[in-house]
Amino acid sequence: MLQFKRLLSVLLCFTLLFSFAVLPVSAAETAEACPQIYVHGFMGSTLRENKDDPNSKVIWPPDVDAILADAKEQIPTLVGALLVNNWQKFGDIAINLVKPYFEPTYLADDGTCPNDSGVYFRYPPAWAIPKNGRVDFDYDWRLDPMKVADDLHAFIEYVRTSTGAEKVNLSCHSLGGVIVLTYLSKYGHEHIKGVCFNTTAIFGETYTGDLMRGEIVFDADAVDYYLRYALDNNEYEELLTGLISMANKSGLLDLLARKGNGLVKSQKERVIREVLLPMFGNWLTIWSMIPDQDMPDALENVFNVLCKGEDRSALRTKVDAYNSTVRDHKIETLQSLNQGANVYVISRYGYSSIPVTPSFKVLSDGTVDTRYSSFGATTSDYDKTLAKDAIKNVPAEFISPNGQVDASTCLFPAQTWLIRNLKHPTTPASVWQMIDLLLAQDEQATVDTFEQYPRFLAYDEATDTLSPDTAQAVESEQLSFIERLRLFFQQLKQVLEKLFAGLKKD
Numbered sequence: 001m002l003q004f005k006r007l008l009s010v011l012l013c014f015t016l017l018f019s020f021a022v023l024p025v026s027a028a029e030t031a032e033a034c035p036q037i038y039v040h041g042f043m044g045s046t047l048r049e050n051k052d053d054p055n056s057k058v059i060w061p062p063d064v065d066a067i068l069a070d071a072k073e074q075i076p077t078l079v080g081a082l083l084v085n086n087w088q089k090f091g092d093i094a095i096n097l098v099k100p101y102f103e104p105t106y107l108a109d110d111g112t113c114p115n116d117s118g119v120y121f122r123y124p125p126a127w128a129i130p131k132n133g134r135v136d137f138d139y140d141w142r143l144d145p146m147k148v149a150d151d152l153h154a155f156i157e158y159v160r161t162s163t164g165a166e167k168v169n170l171s172c173h174s175l176g177g178v179i180v181l182t183y184l185s186k187y188g189h190e191h192i193k194g195v196c197f198n199t200t201a202i203f204g205e206t207y208t209g210d211l212m213r214g215e216i217v218f219d220a221d222a223v224d225y226y227l228r229y230a231l232d233n234n235e236y237e238e239l240l241t242g243l244i245s246m247a248n249k250s251g252l253l254d255l256l257a258r259k260g261n262g263l264v265k266s267q268k269e270r271v272i273r274e275v276l277l278p279m280f281g282n283w284l285t286i287w288s289m290i291p292d293q294d295m296p297d298a299l300e301n302v303f304n305v306l307c308k309g310e311d312r313s314a315l316r317t318k319v320d321a322y323n324s325t326v327r328d329h330k331i332e333t334l335q336s337l338n339q340g341a342n343v344y345v346i347s348r349y350g351y352s353s354i355p356v357t358p359s360f361k362v363l364s365d366g367t368v369d370t371r372y373s374s375f376g377a378t379t380s381d382y383d384k385t386l387a388k389d390a391i392k393n394v395p396a397e398f399i400s401p402n403g404q405v406d407a408s409t410c411l412f413p414a415q416t417w418l419i420r421n422l423k424h425p426t427t428p429a430s431v432w433q434m435i436d437l438l439l440a441q442d443e444q445a446t447v448d449t450f451e452q453y454p455r456f457l458a459y460d461e462a463t464d465t466l467s468p469d470t471a472q473a474v475e476s477e478q479l480s481f482i483e484r485l486r487l488f489f490q491q492l493k494q495v496l497e498k499l500f501a502g503l504k505k506d
Contacts, residue, residue, distance in 0.1 A: 032132075033131035033132060033163045033164055033165040034131075034132060034165055034167055034168060034169055034193050035129060035130060035131060035132065035133060035134070035135055035159055035163050035165055035168050035169070036132075036133065036134045036135070036168070036169040036170070036171055036436070036439055037134075037135055037136075037137050037152075037155065037156060037159060037168055037169070037170050037171070038134055038135070038136050038137065038170075038171050038172070038173075038176075039137050039139075039152065039170065039171070039172040039173070039176035039177075039179050039180055040136070040137075040138070040141075040172075040173060040174075040175075040176050041141075041172075041173040041174025041175045041176045041177075041200075041201075042141050042174050042175040042201075042285065042289075043060065043061070043141055044138075044141060044173070044174070044175075044176070045119045045121070045138045045139065045140075045141065046058055046060070046061075046119065046120075047059045047060035047104075047105060047117055047118065047119060047140070047142075048117065048118065048119070048120055049104065049115075049116070049117055050116045050117070051116060051117060051118030051119060051120055051140070052116065052120070053120070054120045056120075059104035059105055059117055060104075060105050062101040062102070063101070066101075067097070067098065067101055070097055071097060074093050074097060077089075077093060078090060078093055078094065081093070082259060082263075085259075085262055087262060087263050087265075087266035087267055088266070088267075090263060090267070091263070091266070091267040091270060091271065095270070095271065095274055095275060098275065099274070099275060102275060102279055103278075104117060105117070105142065105279060106278045106279055106282065107142055107143075107278075107279075107282040107283060108282065109282060109310070109311075109312050109314070109315060110312075110314035110315050110318070111143070111144055111282050111283070111284045111314070111315045111318050112143075113140070113142070113143070118140045119138050119139060119140045119141075121137075121138035121139065123155065123158055126161075126162035126163075129159055129162045129163055130163075131163045131164075131165065132440075134171070134436070135159060137152055137155050139151060139152070139179070141175055141283075141285055142283040142284075142285060143283075143284065143285070144284040144285075144318055144322070145178050145179055145182040145284065145285060145288050145322060145326070146182060146186070146318070146321060146322055146325065146326075148179050148182070149179060149182035149183040149185075149186050149187075150186070152179060152180070152183045153183055153186070153187050156168055156183075156191060160191060166191070167191050167192060167193040168191060168192065168193065169192070169193050169194045169195070169196075169439040170192060170194070170195045170196070171195070171196040171198060171435055171439065172195070172196070172197060172198060172200055173198045173199060173200065173427055174199065174200060174201055174367070174368065174424065175200075175201055175285055175288075175289065176200065177197050177198075177200020177201060177202045178200070178201060178202055178285065178288045178289065178326075180195060180197075180200075181202050181326060181330065181333060181334075182288075182322070182325075182326050184333050184336075184337055185325055185326045185329060185333050186325070188336075189336070189337045189340050189341050190340075192337070192340075192341045193341060193342065193439075194341050194342035194343070194344070194438075194439050194441075195337065195341060195342070195343055195344070196344040196345075196346065196435045196438060196439055197343075197344065197345045197346065197373075197375075198346045198427060198431070198435060199346060199347055199348045199365055199368055199373045199424060200368070200373055201288075201289045201368050201372065201373070202330060202334075202372070202375070203291065203292075203330065203371075203372035203373075203375065203376075204289050204290055204291030204292070204294070204369075204372055205289050205290075205291070205353075205367065205368050205369060205372065206291060206294075206353060206357075206359040206362050206369050206372075207353050207354045207356075207357045207359055207360075207362075208286060208289045208290050208291075209290045209291045209293075209294025209295075209297075209298060210294070210357035210358060210359055211276070211280070211356075211357060212280075212281075212286070212287075212290055212294070212298035212301065212302060213294060213297045213298050213301050214268070214272065214301050214305075214306075215357055215358055216264050216268055216356055216357060217261060217264065217356070217357065217358055218256075218257040218258075218260030218261050218264065218355070218356065219257055219355070219360060220248050220251075220253035220254040220256070220257045221248065221360070221361075221383075222257075222352070222355035222356075222360035222361075223248075223253050223256065223257065223355050224244055224245065224248045224253060225351075225352035225355065225360065225361075225382060225383070226352060226354065226355040226360070226366075227244050228244070228351075228352075229351040229352060229366045229423070232351075232421070232423070232461075269306075272306060273306065277302070277306060277307070281302055281306075282315065284315075284318055284319065284322065287319045287322065288322055288326070288327075291372070292327065295323070295327075299316075299319070303316055331411065334375070334411060334412075335411075338412060338415075342438075342439070342441065342443070342444045342445070343412055343415055343444070344415055344417075344435075344438045344439070344445070345373075345374060345375055345410070345411075345412055345415060345416040345417070346416075346417050346419065346431070346434075346435070347365075347370055347373040347374035347375075347377065347416065347417070347418045347419070348364075348365035348368075348370065348373065348418070348419045348420075348422040348423070348424065349363050349364065349365060349370040349379070349400075349404065349405060349418060349419075349420055350363075350365070350420045350421040350422070351363075351364055351365055351366040351382065351423065352364065352366075352382040352383075353366075353367075353369065353382075354366075354367070361381040361382050361383060362379075362381070362382065363379040363380060363381060363382050363404055363405075364382075364424075365422060365423055365424040366423050366424050366425075367424035367425070368424060370405065370418070374405075374407065374410050374416055374418060375410050375411035375412065375416065376409050376410045376411050377405050377406060377407050377409060377410050377416070377418065378390075378405070378406040378408075378409045379404060379405050379406070380403070380404045380405075384404075385402065385403035385404055386399070386403055386404060386405075386406060390406075391406055394406055394408050395408070397455065398413065398455075400418060400420070400456050400469065401456060401469050401470055401471045401473065401474045402420065402469075402474045405418055405456075407455060407456075414446040414447055414448070415444070415445075415446055415447070416447070416455070417434075417447060417453065417455060417456075417457060418455065418456055418457070419431070419457045419458070419459050419466065420456070420457070420458045420459065420469055421458060421459050421460075421461075422459040428459075428461075428464050429464055430459070430464050430465055430466045431459075431466065434453055434466060437450070437453075452466075452467075452468070453466070454468045454469075456468070456469040457469055458473050
């Protein structure tokens, strides 16, 4: 019994010593904790039929296989209608084909959700939130940014309480930048250590403004450029882009573009009214991504032309509330943030914009204009370079190696990185590594802080690597016409060999 008591005493002493040893370390860890909250972009989370049931039917993204299966039966009729310019019949079939897949995502005319659909998101348990790691904030990307910003504020407070952190870092992508900016406009940056704006739409997207102003047009070059974007890094990229270029030069794409414009002329208003307006027109996030200069015309087109005589005053009030609270003070809010927190801007370029609006030549990452995601860089069109006279007095360090971007006009030029050949939709591991490193800094880092991350970077999708962009790197990608022609016929030969080999097996 005595031995047991002695053993118990020894264990108790060790327990007390261990407790005293651990307490100061825990307090230090808590004081230094700074979790990162990631705010995804447009369509970055799954919409379900019931936001409270993680097993309920997915309503977005739509079931592509189901759409293709439905479309398969209609293809002969659609092609026939297209060939004879029977736009009414083509519109009837196409709208009836896609509408059932879009309707579950529609919002009411006041921008609110009329059913139980939404994003299933539950806070992770406090113990599961990393004190210096990343945690996701999911949200319904259709809804009013003003409301979503309130939800983000509540989540930030929960994360701070759960980890004992005084401040958090924020990283955001695409529309996520709008949500973060709205949060900052309403709640300030008192509890924010740093923000990384990763190719965000804070200043808008030109094509979004075009669409909301009713500017829809097809162009042969637009189709050519965007197919090049879609095929970038494809196994048969040289072959396919060569074929596309030949189709463009032969006039085939121009013929298709004329067909598309005929369809637009006949069915545009109907498609906008029956499909696009009930969906995008009522999604307040779409309104937040319209460039400032396009907003007056977009408001006029939607509220006074397309919806003339309809009561959409509640939606208009919410659009105006965002404009007066957030849009009209973007620069002021960002500059204030820069005074009290670390700010990093990552922009991407190397591609054209989407091919159904007049702005298809805008230099972008395939979605967001580079001039907007960089907070003000001066850019050339996709198929051109900056005029030499325009940049003759600009220090060379601000001009991209391919001559398309002048970073000196960015809001934060020393804190803005531009990545060539990185498409918009995803953030690969190599870019996350860069973001995590930047946000881990106690003091503001700049384009001169890390040798591996200068102002201009190039992305290699095949190896998922970032490397400093140089004139030599650009030149190595710009093969001569003869070399491209050689590669084209070489790959054409390979495709034909595979085709004939397959036929022989059959």
